Amino acid sequence: MSPQQRESAVTRVEAEPVVATVSVLKNEAELALADLFSKKRGLFIGSSEIALRREAAFARFAKSGLPSKRVEAWHYTDLRAALRIPLPIAEFPDNAARALARPCIEALRAADPQPVTRFVILDGIFDAELSTSHMPAGVSVTPTCNSLIAGEQRAVLAFEAGGLGENDPALNLNEAFSVSGVLIDIADGAMIDQPIEIVFLSSGAHRHAIYSRSSVRIGEGAVARIVERRCSNSSVGIQRNEALYLNLGDRAIVRHVAIAEADRADCIDIASTLLDLKEGSELTSTSLVHGGGLRRRQIFGRFNGPHARCSLRGVVLLGGKEHADTTIVMEHVAPNCESRETFNHIIDDEATGVFQGKVSVAPEAQKTDGKMKSRAILLSETASMNNKPELEIFADDVTCGHGATCGSLDDDQLFYVQSRGLPKAEAEALLLEGFAGEIILEIANEQTREVLMDDVRAWLSHRALRGN
């Protein structure tokens, strides 16, 4: 880096506007997306209300354009630079795609330590054949496309998603282009013991862009376990932009687990989770995320009723040249709610981790209790971590705080473990396993916990094999 470059790099906070005020579609990718939308707009399924929503969403996108690092919410993930050529939108999966997908789902079934109600979204389209056919009592399901064709209100609700993240450019594209996904309904008061797993799978049959929109409504007082799994079978680079709306009714209790398997370096994967929390509801979410070319997991949550609680915890494991961004916005608009975000990153090689977490508290959200913690361990000289924990507070009677740390493994701990007889590599693996375990061991279900810990151990031993 020349001194000039360094100077410009280090003076960024003052020198550069982080929020783009006016921007018109101008680069080739943006023009291609606009072209795609204008060609498709007459062909999309759905009621006129949905059509209007698509138009409005694309108009918002057109106004903002693809986010570059000048956009505060995308400061560390330059989608504009990464998405040079938008791929064509995925067609209905053909036989080749199905053939590639089937073994993946079979492998999942075989690995199941417990019975699971599974829904498969293959290349953005709900696949009934690969999904479970028998529903537990209290659970009903409709493919998003069927609901759109039937002109049902619940499809509108899934697209509307309580207005969550409506200024996010990626989510706007998702609303404009999604035609399928799955809409799940859990009846009021239902107690669903079996985990409900939604598998977002890309077949890898073609190079294309995948959009899907799914939702789960958890009725008043219902209790459910939901697993969100992102699998990629790609032998080719693809672009994914999929959204899941979790709508918790009053006093609903949800245990949520999200797993994102490693992606290819030429893949772009944006997964949006929208959380709508009503009075007295409770969501506990644990995630294990591997990296990809450009992976972004964004969570937009809002406390819409008092006394709701939400705890988001996650482990992110990155190596190679992977990039993973976790961005969370939790809006407190009702009083007496509690939010917790706890994320641990382990970053190796030349990988880059991003954690942005924003807790915003409206004037009426008195007695908000918000705590956020982000910790990162960097394992190589060339690994990077960017942390931006943000507080935006307009109510005075709150206790909010955040903490962020970043560094290498603790030398004293390492020495302590080695002094008990472990070689360095094993000592490191042990400490890293513990670091990930802090998050994962909080999962109530023992089998799920073990599956995730096995995943962590596999990653760590793979790392050891690579010769670190």
Added chain:
Amino acid sequence: MAAVQETVDKVKSIDVDAYKYGFVTDIESDKAEKGLNEDTVRFISAKKGEPEWLTEWRLDAYRRWLTMREPTWARVDYPKIDYQDLYYYSAPKSMSGPMSLDEVDPELLRTYEKLGIPLREREILAGVQGASTRVAVDAVFDSVSVATTFKAELAKAGVIFCPISEAVQSHPELVRKYMGTVVPVTDNYFATLNSAVYSDGSFVYIPPGVRCPMELSTYFRINEQNTGQFERTLIIADKGSYVSYLEGCTAPKRDENQLHAAVVELIALDDAEIKYSTVQNWYPGDSEGKGGIYNFVTKRGDCRGARSKISWTQVETGSAITWKYPSCILRGDESRGEFYSIAISNGRQQVDSGTKMLHLGRNTSSRIISKGISAGRSNNTYRGQVFAHRKATGARNFTNCDSLLIGNKCGAHTIPYIESRNANAIFEHEATTSKISDDQLFYCMQRGLSAEEATALIVNGFVRDVLQQLPMEFAVEAQKLISVSLEGSVG
């Protein structure tokens, strides 16, 4: 709860009367024509009798500025500034340049006395005992420096302390070597504007191995209407030297907003240390947000040498809008940067302030302690960047940002950017937001303190870590200022 409600009610009625430096000095002034163009830049340069290289330097900045856009990313909101509707140069008519104190207009001396800044050395000496508490002052009134005290004594130690316009004449090689090397001409909109039209400010050079024998201080005063103040400060601490520098500022109460766009550059060479303290008390505007200073300031220190140290301490109570990020570039190995800040906002004030700690060298360390207090209808944002370069092995940062809210119409925001490119850099950041609890207030009141006294006491406790960083005389002043700033914030 009741006490908080009273606070909110009282804040609504907060009055500018609390600002006791709001008077205007009636003095004839010599001004540049309103507006900004190349002629304005040439006019200022000519007034200062500057060498050609500097005139060109200014013109380059001006041309560059024309291509730039005003930044919009900060969390502040103000009507568009008409840069053609401002005066860029204003000097008391009686002043053609710095002169001996006996020649200074008595009206000006009275102004500074009223502000509590005696400029006559005799008076200063008469007022205090012992030489250790003396402070040398450079007094800047609108666009010019009117007086600098203790120059002779400082010169004996080899310390250069003079208006920067004088330094351009007397030490051109130093000015040319260092000016614009920490904050480049093209750095940002306001810094570039400053480079084009800066009028005066202080220049300090501490020679190798010298511990500056007294505190140095600049006192800025904006008096003239519709006049922007664009001062420029350059402090160079040569190898192994030490200096402690204080900056104070006030302005009259005026209904119009006034622009203050300063640039401060600090350079610390090997083993040198600079301690820079600010008590910023510009006029904040009235309770409805009318008037007040726009404080758009670029302050940056460059720890250029190994084991050098730069420490910023600021107490920010004034200004309608504050946009300011005193920063440290930790270039030298084992260099250290510190940022201690108290930012209080009341009425309709908007503060977007923080720091940048840019770790480039090995084993560099930094520490950030920020205490934000929001009252009234104000918004107070901490924005800070901590960065470790790939080569900054062993870098360490500790950051603590605490916010306190008084009332329910204000906002407190924390936006840290923590960026590490090095596995052996250790960054720790913590932030909290809280309020003064009614229980605490009641407890203090049960012991006999009024609500206002109780609030001041609790706030002083909240900011104690930072107050301790200020030089003694300044800490006392700051403590009083905190009470005044929060006046009317409790019932």
Added chain:
Amino acid sequence: MLEIINLHAEIDGKKILNGLTLTVKDGEVAAIMGPNGSGKSTLSYVVAGRSDYKVTGGDVLLNGQSILELGAHERAAKGLFLAFQYPLEIPGVTTMTFLKASINAQRKQRGEPELSTPDFMKKVRAAAAKMGVKDEMLRRPLNVGFSGGEKKRLEILQMVLLEPSFAILDETDSGLDIDALRIVGDGVNSLRAKDRGFLVITHYQRLLDHIVPDTVHVQSQGRIVKSGGPELAHELEKNGYRDYVAAAA
């Protein structure tokens, strides 16, 4: 002398005190005992002037003068002291600073000259020695990181320094071990005087072994339901509050 006359008070619309009447004369130590939730702490807050409690009827007189219209700090300056059940932490403000601020704020309100630093220090040191409070504790931020016992001892130290004409001790025995209980009892006893009254609020008899009261009152459902001498406390210790809870209902 403290006179509480037919006092009614509520918080957030909930009635806590329902016509409580009690007089504590100069030189008298009165104890109020009662089950949890009988409104004992509320009584102390209302008398001391916490603004979120609303007085809906009755009066409180301190030395013959109604104090209900006065702010908490004005009542303090008139000589009323409340030892809190849960003393508050004030980060960054040293105990010493707090004590000086309190004493001088009260003196100022009473039109008395402020204490000079040496006089203040002398006074604090003497009181601290008596209460077994170490110098180091006085330099620490008020109550921050203090143990329960330390906090309570510090409350009594403040009372000794502020020399109130009437003191209310709200559950001062909670969280105290035997030694601390004795120190606190000694501190209170040393202040017993002809012109000073005490109201000791407690759930248990054990504090009253150290501070022997002249009168004992039973509070239940926001009223005094029984009054008697020290023997009443022993009876309560043996039989519990059940009879009185029933009586008040």
